[in-house]
Amino acid sequence: MTSNPVTRVLVLNGPNLGRLGSREPEVYGSGNLSDLEALLVASVPSGVEIDLRQTNDEAELIDWLHEAVDSASPVVLNPAAFTHYSYGLRDAAALVTKAGLPLVEVHITNPHTRESFRHDSVISGVATGVIAGFGFDSYRLAVDHILRSAR
Ligand code: DHK
Secondary structure, rough: OOOOOOEEEEEOOOOOOHHHHOOOHHOOOOOOOOHHHHHHHHHOOOOEEEEEOOOOOOOHHHHHHHHHHOOOOOOOEEEEHHHHHHHHHHHHHHHHHOHHHHHHHHEEOOOHHHOOHHOOOOOOOOOOOEEOOOOOOHHHHHHHHHHHOOO
């Protein structure tokens, strides 16, 4: 639960999500990251910044989680494939929630309906919550939760 009014939400995206739109549209949908950003910006009140980023680099994603701690920013995180094996990312995510900041793990798809290697998340155990399977709406629901819980 955040106590201060939220002025910025970090929306962090892991590997291959920069290819949304052209990457397996039958699985991930036809929208790209710009479409996602527009959807989120339209869903928040004025005065709340959506800071949406994507990287294929595990170290950069970890650095952004450190930045979230230092700037007291709530986080929506789609760790993409790192979900399933990155203990470094898990430890960084734990720093966010241990600092009392919400970190909502999101997935566009429902990984539990897919290949068995996608069924395990090493992030979920340190996340505030998990939203999966609702396409870009997974992110919108996560942002909505963050704004509601900060009221
Ligand atoms: C995105 C990915 O890139 C996959 O590696 C995950 C996730 C699922 C998603 O549904 O957003 O397994």
